[in-house]
Amino acid sequence: MSPSRATTLTVVRRLAIVLAFVAVLLRPGVGHTEVPTQLSDLDVLVVVDRTRSMAALDYDGRTPRIIGAKADLKALADELPGARFGMLAFGADARLLMPFTTDTSAFDAAVETLYLEGPTDGSGSRADRPVPELQDVLKRAADQSPDRRRIVVYVGDGEDTGSAAEEAGHDFGDVRDLVAGGAVLGYGTTQGGPMPQSDDFDTSLGYLRDPTTDDTAISHADLEHLDRIAHQLGVPFEHRTAPGGLRKLADAFAASYSDGHGGHDRPAQHELTWLAGLVLLGLVLVELRIGWRAVWRTR
Known part of the structure; x- marks a missing residue:
């Protein structure tokens, strides 16, 4: 050479x-594959109804509404790895029970230990009672972390038994511009169900009585009211009648964060x-x- x-x-x-x-x-790399998305920029604020009506036995047969709600919230946290969860509960008043955290075990504990008001603790159910506190929490979160996405998951039965003038003017539309999405999850039936006297839902101790008739009190879920709340927030309403089926909802939450096409996974190349x-x-x-x-x- x-x-x-x-x-x-x-x-x-x-x-x-x-x-x-x-x-x-x-x-x-070439082509595409799917890899799990860690939703590290997503804040999920859960708004939970803890009034006594959530003890009514008309979820998935004769299960208390709150039991179904707790199971769904734990399942939703499992479906959104990496997201931060917070909890605001309302009854006679509304308060932030847990600030945003990525600690799913802490969130699960907060869900598990959530207790309902006693039969005489409340001042009547008002589905819009959490609006002022919800607005404050979302504004503070936006000021502290303006780049994060915030979604609201409202959990309740929609029943109103309080004074109509008590909180006139409260509208979930007031917080619509503060959230990027969410859902309203409704529990119970319009036919309604009785509410056990016992805090652990032991029916052997009897049911709550209607003070005006002395008959067994029946709580009726107001699904139309829940649908109006969803419309005000600009989010979908889902009537929850049995466990499971939350993956589709979690996918919708993750869609705009990941690939914008409704998937819980973001595209990645074959390296x-x-x-x-x-x-x-x-x-x-x-x-x-x-x-x-x-x-x-x-x-």
Whole structure:
């Protein structure tokens, strides 16, 4: 081989080594696959009705409404890994029970230990009672973390038994511009169900009585009211009648965060870095072999 040709091959070979090394750094890829999305920029504020009507036995047969709600909230947290969850509960008043946290075990504990008001603790159910506190919580969150997305999940039965003038003017539309989405989850039936006297829902101790008739009190879910709340928030309403089926809802929450097409996963390329690495390894081995032969010949 002539010296000029040998020099040309050496230059080409070493240039190929540089290009292969650059390819490894660029991590080339083709096609698409799906990888789990960690929703680290999503805040989920759960607004839970803790009035006594949530003890009514008309969820999934004769299960207390609050039991179904608690199971759904835990399942939703499992479906949204990495998201921050907070909880605001309302009854006679509304209060933030847990600020936003990524600690799902803490959220599960807060859900599990959520207790309902006693039969005489409240001042009548008002589905719009949490609006002022909800607005304050969302505004504070927006001031502290303006780049995060916030969604609201309202959980309740929609029943109003309080004074109509008590909280006139409270409208969930007041917080619509503060949220990027969410859902209203409704529990109970329009036919209604009785409410156990016992805090642990033991029916052997009897049911709440209607003070005006002394008959067993029946709580009726107001699904139309819940639908109006969903319309005010600009989010979907889902009547929950049995456990399960929350993956679709979680996908909707994750959609705009991830790929914008309704998926809980974001697209990712099939990496070809390993192929560029093999090419680089082969070229380096050739270079070492040639260099070793040159040293051997000189000896």
